[in-house]
Amino acid sequence: MTKTISELLDAAAEHAVPVVRGIADDRLSDPTPCVEYDVRSLTDHLIQVVINFQKLAAKQDSDFSSEPHYMQGDWRGRFADETAALVAAWAAPGAEEGTTGSMGFPARTVANMALGDLTVHAWDLARATGQEFTPDPAVVDEIGPALAEMAPMARQGGVFGEPVEVGDDASAFDRVLALTGRDPHWQPKRPE
Template sequence: MATQTSDLLAAAASPTVAVVRAIADEQLDLPTPCRGYAVRDLLNHLFEVVMNFQALAAKRPVEWADKPDHLTDDGWRDRFAAETRRLADAWSDPSALEGVSPGMGIPQATVGGMVLLDLTVHGWDLAAATGQPYRPAPEAVAELHELVAQLGPNARKMGIFAEQVPADAGLSGLDRLLCDTGRDPAWSASA
């Protein structure tokens, strides 16, 4: 069975997994557009997000305080791909989208959107940091504009998003999404 959320997660995972697979070990210490995160830090964060949101789909508690290093051997790229498949599978059960998240106190459907946002935006962060092209799933980007508008004010207060970057009218959907989450679409490590 599948849900719209699981379909969107599978679509969003594909370009992000491609970026992750192409990250070279010597790029792990590069800065990213995600303030305070080097590539290694952001990869570990994304691993934690993908794994914890599998548990959140099942309405199980998660532990955010643990910060293991998921990049300790050469198989981490394949493990990331496998975990994103598990993530989409976890959200394919319609009951994953029902009710309020016991761990987060918000609707489960919003929780599913949050992990979609992380996969999409952090995929861009990693691509920008490592000089790779990034073409997110257009259907995911379209879905995320409404979510970011909904979550944005509180996310900025909590420091999850930076202040919005002014967006030109002609920007792509991804670039507008990046601006709304406080990222400059023109970011580069050399700037």
């Protein structure tokens, strides 16, 4: 049975929230697999993403262009609260129906963008801060084909990097990471 997007987002949040809660303050300036972001700026970006995708679930305008400033106070708790609100927003009647966003994409496509960001950026943050991360298999099954369909446009828009080659024995999630331009074996550089 196909899970609703809110069920999938809830499963993704169950794996992402502990990663964000596990980020130590002394790791905030560490590099991440997203070369343009350190841990602080990627976490800030992820909170912004979660808030904007709540608006998109309600068919409201969102703004991804402004610089986020959420990394103050209890930002770990805020991330948990905002992911819960994201799940609730996509569980609302009609959230998965019709189109949403300035480009008029089908709502399920937009929700898969949120699901992909939540999952892939949780991996980015876990990898950057030395934490374990294993996504929910149902989430990977959903985002694999969805992100593959979006990949050409995402690359053209600079959202995905060029795909990374992985072996035939790569896991489904490693294939998703590679599709987005990430090396599934990325490790932070060790000080010499």
